[in-house]
Amino acid sequence: MSAVRYRPATLADAELAADMMTAAYPAMPQDPVIMRLRWESPRKGFAHGRFIAEGDGAPIGYLGWIHGPWDKLPDRHCEVEVWLEQRHLDRGLLVAMFAWIGEQAIADGARLLMSYCAEDEPEMLDSLAALGYRRERIERCWELDLRKHGARLVADAKRACDRQSGEGIELTTLARWSDPNGLRKLLELSNLTAQDVPHTLPIIDETYDDFARRMEAPDRPHDRIWIALHDNVPVSLSYLKFPPVRGTVWTSYTCTHPGFRGRGLARAVKLQGLAQAVELGVPVVCTDNDSENAPMLHINEQLGYVARPGFVEHHKRVTK
Numbered sequence: 001m002s003a004v005r006y007r008p009a010t011l012a013d014a015e016l017a018a019d020m021m022t023a024a025y026p027a028m029p030q031d032p033v034i035m036r037l038r039w040e041s042p043r044k045g046f047a048h049g050r051f052i053a054e055g056d057g058a059p060i061g062y063l064g065w066i067h068g069p070w071d072k073l074p075d076r077h078c079e080v081e082v083w084l085e086q087r088h089l090d091r092g093l094l095v096a097m098f099a100w101i102g103e104q105a106i107a108d109g110a111r112l113l114m115s116y117c118a119e120d121e122p123e124m125l126d127s128l129a130a131l132g133y134r135r136e137r138i139e140r141c142w143e144l145d146l147r148k149h150g151a152r153l154v155a156d157a158k159r160a161c162d163r164q165s166g167e168g169i170e171l172t173t174l175a176r177w178s179d180p181n182g183l184r185k186l187l188e189l190s191n192l193t194a195q196d197v198p199h200t201l202p203i204i205d206e207t208y209d210d211f212a213r214r215m216e217a218p219d220r221p222h223d224r225i226w227i228a229l230h231d232n233v234p235v236s237l238s239y240l241k242f243p244p245v246r247g248t249v250w251t252s253y254t255c256t257h258p259g260f261r262g263r264g265l266a267r268a269v270k271l272q273g274l275a276q277a278v279e280l281g282v283p284v285v286c287t288d289n290d291s292e293n294a295p296m297l298h299i300n301e302q303l304g305y306v307a308r309p310g311f312v313e314h315h316k317r318v319t320k
């Protein structure tokens with residue numbers, strides 16, 4: 001292949017990028033519709049760069065950097081990503097691509113580069129190590145066979161619903177909840193609990209507009225967003241994302257308000273979504289959580305999830 005060239009990606013490249021990401025890591029197909037929506041509407045204050053890598057005049061991969069507003073990120077961390085189609089997989093090329101995208105991020109003011117790759121991507125792991133990235137955290141991934149566990153999950157979901165109802169908690173969906181301030185209350189729960197997800201880098205609160213837009217995306221119909229209500233206040237939330245074109249049905253987020261933890265609520269709301277997926281005929285679902293998130297690891301094991309390769313969060317400090 002001749003020297004690789006990089007060109008800025010435009011919105012029209014979103015589907016191409018989703019295709020190349022899928023070809024780079026087929027175990028996790030990327031949905032083109034969702035990719036385009038994400039590209040169209042970045043989070044408020046977030047900056048990004050997106051590029052298509054070309055070899056012999058044809059696209060071979062996607063590269064990007066993205067970071068939050070620097071005034072909210074004293075560490076100035078910036079995520080960089082490289083997706084090289086597997087048929088072009090080559091350690092030297094990966095090192096060159098990671099080095100190039102890292103330079104772009106540094107030119108935008110980054111002081112710490114962060115990048116994920118999967119545990120079963122040895123070439124990616126080697127390339128990041130060769131460039132001096134350290135392994136910082138592990139995101140555990142899991143999958144659950146609904147054909148095998150469906151009947152049990154449906155029965156457990158019903159039992160959990162009855163138990164919570166006896167304790168004054170209603171398990172319902174966002175579609176059935178008719179509170180005009182519902183989304184604002186959910187955002188409050190989401191932002192509050194996000195800080196309790198084990199993490200190294202700062203987590204920036206989501207704005208209402210960004211949250212509302214995300215919750216309107218076509219992969220999360222409101223009759224599949226499960227919530228637990230106590231006195232009309234959402235105290236727990238769990239939902240699966242259903243990619244409209246391709247990809248695995250995957251948990252988006254599960255959380256419980258700190259004042260209501262340890263009462264089986266997260267398991268109960270997660271079970272409602274799983275039972276619904278069983279009834280929809282979904283064969284398998286996935287989920288992920290930080291390797292230090294003890295309660296979530298425990299819940300996923302109990303629900304019958306089995307491990308699949310996770311993701312390694314890498315960091316590289318680029319200034320003193």
Ligand SMILES: CC(C)(COP(=O)(O)OP(=O)(O)OC[C@H]1O[C@@H](n2cnc3c(N)ncnc32)[C@H](O)[C@@H]1OP(=O)(O)O)[C@@H](O)C(=O)NCCC(=O)NCCS
Pocket residue numbers: 193194196197198236253254255256257260261262263264265266267268288289290293294295296298299
């Ligand atoms: C993780 C989280 C959702 C759990 O919510 P919850 O409503 O308290 O969960 P549940 O009560 O349904 O279940 C918690 C289980 O973990 C167990 N648990 C709690 N701490 C634990 C620990 N340190 N080690 C092992 N198990 C633990 C509990 O005993 C309970 O299991 P049990 O019912 O079999 O006894 C909640 O802590 C949270 O919102 N955290 C922040 C958001 C987050 O991390 N979400 C997951 C992102 S992937």
